[in-house]
Amino acid sequence: MRILLVGEYSRLHNSLKEGLISLGHEVVIIGSGDAFKNYPVDIHLKEQYNNGLSWYIKRFIYKLLKIDITSISLKNQFNNIKHKLINFDYVQLINENSLNTIPNIEQELLTHIFENNKTVYLLSCGADYLSIKHTLNKKFRYSILTPFFNKDINKKDIWHSLKFATKPYKKLHNFIVSNCNGIIASDIDYHIPLLKHSKYLGLIPNPINIEKIKFSPIKVNNKINIFLGINTLTQIKKGIPFFEEALNIIQKKHPEKVDIKITKNLPYNEYINIYNKAHIVLDQVYAYDQGYNALEAMAKGKVVFTGAEKEWLDHYDLKEDTVAINALPDVNQIVKKLEWLIQNPKKIENISINARAFIEKEHHYISIAQWYLDTWKKND
Missing domain, CATH: 3.40.50.2000 (Glycogen Phosphorylase B;)
Known part of the structure; x- marks a missing residue:
């Protein structure tokens, strides 16, 4: 089977790809590589205007015109290769913002994926609408928002998480959930907020390629x-x-x-x-x-x-x-x-x-x- 994995933030999709290939399947990862982490991807979407002078220009344009030039760039790159993103048997999104664009552009790009592939699944891995809503309601004993609740940081400092609770991201969430075949959680932190969701398919633990990671038994002899x-x-x-x-x-x-x-x-x-x-x-x-x-x-x-x-x-x-x-x-x-x-x-x-x-x-x-x-x- 042909499988498309969209987004990569932790090596989860790379390890899953390696497992799927071992089982005889064809797998393609599309993503940015997550900035300085530079994870391997098969189709690379370069996130531009995020450093140096270009970042300040980007912010000025957004404040003036409400146009995100990084998202425009990613959209153009996506459109140049979108013919490669069709007819997959299974597609999985790493999360609700797997292409790292602003919500209206993300929805436009994902529409192409939904319309041109057989089945699409959403992975709850990292912040998303439901997990952030759960934490904002203080249903966890502690969470990534605890420093915000304690006023150790302000809204700007953790906006990359809080944004998922805003109306544009809620709209994107609703669009993805209504079009996907189901939602899978990658660990307990994302499993708990999904427990009563009608499209929740359960927790599948993160895949780890143990063949690439050598085990070194510890012997403490000195420090x-x-x-x-x-x-x-x-x-x-x-x-x-x-x-x-x-x-x-x-x-x-x-x-x-x-x-x-x-x-x-x-x-x-x-x-x-x-x-x-x-x-x-x-x-x-x-x-x-x-x-x-x-x-x-x-x-x-x-x-x-x-x-x-x-x-x-x-x-x-x-x-x-x-x-x-x-x-x-x-x-x-x-x-x-x-x-x-x-x-x-x-x-x-x-x-x-x-x-x-x-x-x-x-x-x-x-x-x-x-x-x-x-x-x-x-x-x-």
Whole structure:
């Protein structure tokens, strides 16, 4: 079968593609590669006017004429290759803004995809209308909007998430949902807001290509290596300041026992290479489940501080602190967990082994690809 995957923000679609190809299918990814992360795509749509002087010109034009020249550019690129985006057996959108254009242009481009392909599915992966509505209603104990509720950041700082609750994005949401064959969630954070939705098809865990990620069993012989890789665009909504403060405390209390590495805005390949030596990886705070960076780190055998809430433990029938460490928005709690591991290095070695086993069991890219295929076929 021919399968089109639209958008790529985390390597999810690349891993799914690899699994689908292993099962004998033809797969094409179209997307921008997500800026500095530069994920591989088969059809590249270049996001222009987002840096330097051109960005200021873009903002001026938008304020004056309400025209987004980045979206116009993406539309023109899309129209030049839209003949390649037809007659696929299955299409999946990475989320409700998979082409990164403003809503009215996004709807125009997606109309071509809906009208020229057999079936289209929507993945709830990242912020979208329903997940943001759920968080705005404060139905989560904490979320990516917690810093906004606490007035640690303003609306402008987290607009990339809040925009999904506006009328234009709600209209886009309604258009996509009314035309798609179903919605799939990629983890617990997106699963919960969809539970009563008529088109919800269930949670399919993120696919991880374990053949490309080498497992390195941890042996702690000297200092414990702790790694924090920061994306400055998302650091507040992921709760990174809690990690930074906790690391300052750990560095002062245990300088002879730890080696701490902190980086910012590295491309995917460099990011992966740098944390290869880490024993512990600090991922994110405001989540119930693991995102893609955490899962890949776990596949390598890292001990990851990330979303590992009770809902996730129950879903996979796990015990606390056996596969990943639940990072709460509490500096003292993070420090306490880090010190527990520093003082019990054998726990690091055990969790490392458990983390890899969990990925192989629950996130294997080929079994996940088959899960997607079965879901698509059942609902086409």
